[in-house]
Amino acid sequence: MSKNFPYKGKKVMNRKTEQFKQFQERISVHFQNEKLLYQAFTHSSYVNEHRKKPFEDNERLEFLGDAVLELTISKFLFTKYPAMSEGDLTKLRAGIVCEPSLVSLAHELAFGELVLLGKGEEMTGGRKRPALLADVFEAFIGALYLDQGLPSVEVFLEKYVIPKINDGAFSHVMDFKSQLQEFVQRDGKGALEYKIMLEKGPAHNREFEANVSLRGEILGVGRGRSKKEAEQHAAQEALEKLQKHHTKQ
Structure with missing residues (x-):
């Protein structure tokens, strides 16, 4: 596992490797290609400070994850609310996949602790920046989709997002x-x-x-x-x- 991890220094590498191992255990998701997992949590500021290393940031995974998240949530809402109009479905989906909701989920799952940041971004509080956390959540969804396909994404959302919808957490939108x-x-x-x-x-x-x-x-x-x-x-x-x-x- 450690040979693919984008950190220099044995002690640091071992600590971060263990963090990611514990993270996968905690959420009951185990990546086959762990490079995708690391990439999902790699911010562009980290890549910019390590240009001689072949690291990739999470921006492309974020793009993919955004689309996958909209698709899976749309499918769930379409099935759950058969009489709801297209306009209301769109409004409800927007409330679920908006930045504040994704940030809340990222906090709940402690995503911020795992993000790989450049020193400047770290010093300015990037680890807690809402937009960054929302992007990481989308990137994680994109990475999970590439690693294990749509069924695994749906299982993950059924565990962490769907119960909130069923409990009325987004009822203020509707x-x-x-x-x-x-x-x-x-x-x-x-x-x-x-x-x-x-x-x-x-x-x-x-x-x-x-x-x-x-x-x-x-x-x-x-x-x-x-x-x-x-x-x-x-x-x-x-x-x-x-x-x-x-x-x-």
Whole structure:
């Protein structure tokens, strides 16, 4: 493993090699071509300071990873929300693959600790720079795709990204109440009713629980830090339930 690692000095090389080994164990992904893994974490500033060495930065992998990420997320959303319009699918995907979301994922997986930086970039805080971390995440996806194909990318996303979508982490991007209203009106099924069923916690940390019903039948339940957020989550659950039923018919 160490013979391909782009670091000079035995002690440094061994330490970084061990970091990457532990990283792969932690995320349950093991690269066949580890050069791709190293390249995904190699910033252009590092390459510029080692011009005599045949190192490659992660910019090309970032380009590829961006496309792979959009494809895999698009496929998931297309399947999960069969009644969602093209415009809403685009809006939701943009909220998932935007820089703040990718930075959050990079922080969660401690990508910043592994990035290979030039001394100048290191001194100016590059390891924590949002744009750099988002680029590294995309480069990692590109490297994983080249190393193991789309199925492995999907497995990785199912572990680290899809649960966040299912838990409503990106619900702020979507207006699920409007979508649910449109869905119900399309079939002329009646009027929706929202109710706040529970309110608890101190004033600075309130939690609300809401439900949404149709002709007396509760379709969804949601929780949130505000009444609006709780209602949005209730609408999201109801929409998913109705869409599944609609797909089976």
